[in-house]
Amino acid sequence: MSILSSFFSFLTHSLPQKQGKPGGEGSVLTLSLAEEPGDWSRLRRAQLLLLHEPEATEEFLDAVAAKAPDWLGDSDSLLLDAGRFLEGKTWAVPSISSKHLPRVLMVRPTRLTRQRLLKLYQSARKGIFQNTPCLNLDYSESHKILSKYSDYYYQAGLLISDFCNLKCRMCMFHSEDGTDYSFKDLRLPQPKTLMSLDTSRSYLEQLPPGTKVLFSAAGEVFVHKQAGEILEQARHLPIEPMVLTNGLLLDDERIDTILRVGLTNVIISVDGIDPETYRANRVGGELETVLANISRLRERARAAGAKVTIGVNMVMFQSFEGEISRILEFWRGKVDRVGFLAERLDHFGKPRKILTEHSPGIPYCFAPFEGPLLLSDGRIAPCCSVAISSWFIDMPWLYRLDRTPLQDAVRGYRRMLTDPNSPLRGICAACHFGDNSYWLGSRSPFGEIHELADPSAAPPGSIP
Ligand SMILES: C[S@@+](CC[C@H](N)C(=O)[O-])C[C@H]1O[C@@H](n2cnc3c(N)ncnc32)[C@H](O)[C@@H]1O
Ligand code: SF4
Numbered sequence: 001m002s003i004l005s006s007f008f009s010f011l012t013h014s015l016p017q018k019q020g021k022p023g024g025e026g027s028v029l030t031l032s033l034a035e036e037p038g039d040w041s042r043l044r045r046a047q048l049l050l051l052h053e054p055e056a057t058e059e060f061l062d063a064v065a066a067k068a069p070d071w072l073g074d075s076d077s078l079l080l081d082a083g084r085f086l087e088g089k090t091w092a093v094p095s096i097s098s099k100h101l102p103r104v105l106m107v108r109p110t111r112l113t114r115q116r117l118l119k120l121y122q123s124a125r126k127g128i129f130q131n132t133p134c135l136n137l138d139y140s141e142s143h144k145i146l147s148k149y150s151d152y153y154y155q156a157g158l159l160i161s162d163f164c165n166l167k168c169r170m171c172m173f174h175s176e177d178g179t180d181y182s183f184k185d186l187r188l189p190q191p192k193t194l195m196s197l198d199t200s201r202s203y204l205e206q207l208p209p210g211t212k213v214l215f216s217a218a219g220e221v222f223v224h225k226q227a228g229e230i231l232e233q234a235r236h237l238p239i240e241p242m243v244l245t246n247g248l249l250l251d252d253e254r255i256d257t258i259l260r261v262g263l264t265n266v267i268i269s270v271d272g273i274d275p276e277t278y279r280a281n282r283v284g285g286e287l288e289t290v291l292a293n294i295s296r297l298r299e300r301a302r303a304a305g306a307k308v309t310i311g312v313n314m315v316m317f318q319s320f321e322g323e324i325s326r327i328l329e330f331w332r333g334k335v336d337r338v339g340f341l342a343e344r345l346d347h348f349g350k351p352r353k354i355l356t357e358h359s360p361g362i363p364y365c366f367a368p369f370e371g372p373l374l375l376s377d378g379r380i381a382p383c384c385s386v387a388i389s390s391w392f393i394d395m396p397w398l399y400r401l402d403r404t405p406l407q408d409a410v411r412g413y414r415r416m417l418t419d420p421n422s423p424l425r426g427i428c429a430a431c432h433f434g435d436n437s438y439w440l441g442s443r444s445p446f447g448e449i450h451e452l453a454d455p456s457a458a459p460p461g462s463i464p
C-alpha cells in the first residue's frame with residue numbers, strides 16, 4: 001500500500017460500499033476489447049457487462065441477460081469468470097469490484113453451455129458470491145476495460161496544504177532525516193501553496209454524488225487557516241467527507257466544524273504510544289496533546305450523537321514489530337480502528353516490510369481507477385503515487401482544474417494508461433504502489449486495518 005494510501009485507499013477500502021449508487025440504472029452492455037473508447041458513460045450505466053467473444057451466441061447472451069438481475073441481487077458488483085469458476089480455479093483475488101464500477105455483473109461467456117449456466121445460477125442463488133463480490137478476471141483484461149471504457153471512481157482527495165506544523169522523521173514531504181530516509185535530498189525546490197477556496201469549491205462541486213472525499217494535505221490540513229471553510233463547502237453536497245490529520249491542532253472550534261459538516265471518518269496519525277517514541281517519530285509533536293484531542297473529539301461526537309468513525313494511522317516501524325497486541329490494547333476504548341502502514345524509505349522503493357504474505361505481484365496498477373486527488377496548487381493527480389511524485393519529479397503534463405473539467409482530466413489520464421509512451425505510464429513503470437490494488441478485506445501487502453469497535457454494540461463515535 002502506498003503512503004498516500006493512508007490518505008486514501010487505506011481509509012476507504014474497509015468501509016462498506018454504498019448500495020444502489022447512482023449510475024446503476026442501465027441494463028446490458030456487450031463489449032469487445034478491440035473496440036475504441038468512445039462513450040465514457042457506458043460502463044457507468046451498465047448493470048451487466050458481457051465480454052463479447054465469438055463463442056457467445058445471441059441465444060446465450062439473451063439467457064445470461066435474463067438471469068443477471070437475480071445473480072446480482074443486492075450486490076454492487078459481481079464479476080464472474082465463468083470458465084475459471086467451473087474449472088475450480090482460484091478466485092480469491094478480486095480484479096474488478098464495486099470500487100471500480102458502480103453496479104456491474106461481468107461474465108466471460110466463452111465456454112458457458114446451458115447446463116453450466118444453470119449450475120452457475122444455482123450457485124449464485126445459494127449466495128456463494130455474497131462474501132466475495134467478484135471473481136478473478138485477468139488483471140490485464142480488467143485494466144484494459146476500465147481504462148478504455150470507464151470514467152467511474154468512488155473516492156477522491158484534496159491535499160489542501162503543502163505546509164506542516166511537524167517534521168516527522170519518515171515524512172516524504174517534511175522530514176529532515178537523511179539517515180534512514182532518502183526523501184529530503186530528492187525533493188524539488190518548488191513553491192509551496194495553500195489551496196484556494198475557489199479551487200476546492202470547484203472540485204467538490206464536480207464530484208459525482210456518493211463519492212467518498214478525503215480532506216488531507218501534503219502537510220497538515222489544519223495549518224490552512226481556511227480549513228474550516230473548505231470543510232464547510234462539503235456540508236450540503238451529496239458526498240461523504242473524511243479527514244486525515246496529525247491531530248495536534250484539533251481544538252474545540254475545529255472539532256465543532258468536523259461534527260457540523262458531518263465527517264464520516266476522522267483519521268489521526270499517531271506514531272507511538274509512549275511519549276518518547278512519539279516525540280522521536282513525530283518531530284515537534286507531543287503525545288499528550290494528541291491523546292487529549294482525540295478524547296475531546298470522541299466525547300463531543302458522543303454528546304452530539306454524531307456518526308463519526310475515529311481511527312488512528314501508525315507507520316509500521318521495525319521497532320513496532322512484536323508490539324501489535326500492546327498497541328491495539330492501548331487504543332481499545334480510545335478509537336474505533338487502527339491502521340498500520342508499511343514504512344516507506346523512499347518514494348519509489350518497496351517498503352521496508354510487506355505486511356501480508358499475499359502479494360500476487362500485480363503488473364497492472366488499479367490505483368487510478370479509485371479516484372483523483374487535487375493538489376494544493378490546483379493540479380489534478382490521477383493517483384496517490386503521482387501526487388507524491390509531484391514533489392520529486394517535474395510533471396508539466398498534469399491537468400489543472402482551472403483549465404480542464406475534472407471528468408475530462410479523469411478520462412485523459414485513463415487514455416494515458418492505454419498508451420505505453422505516455423508520461424503517466426513512465427511514472428507507473430517505476431512505481432510499486434500498484435500492489436495497493438490488491439486487498440483481502442482490510443488487509444493489503446502494504447497496510448492493514450484492525451477494527452476495535454463492534455459497530456453493532458455501540459454507535460460510531462461512542463465510547464464502548
Ligand atoms: C504525509 S501524512 C499527511 C497528513 C497528516 N499530516 C498526517 O500526518 O496524518 C499522510 C500519512 O502518511 C504517513 N507517512 C508518512 N511518512 C511515511 C512513510 N515513510 N511510510 C509510510 N507512511 C508514511 C503518515 O503517518 C500519515 O498517516
Ligand atoms: S504531520 Fe504528516 S505531513 Fe506533517 S511531517 Fe508528519 S507525516 Fe509529514
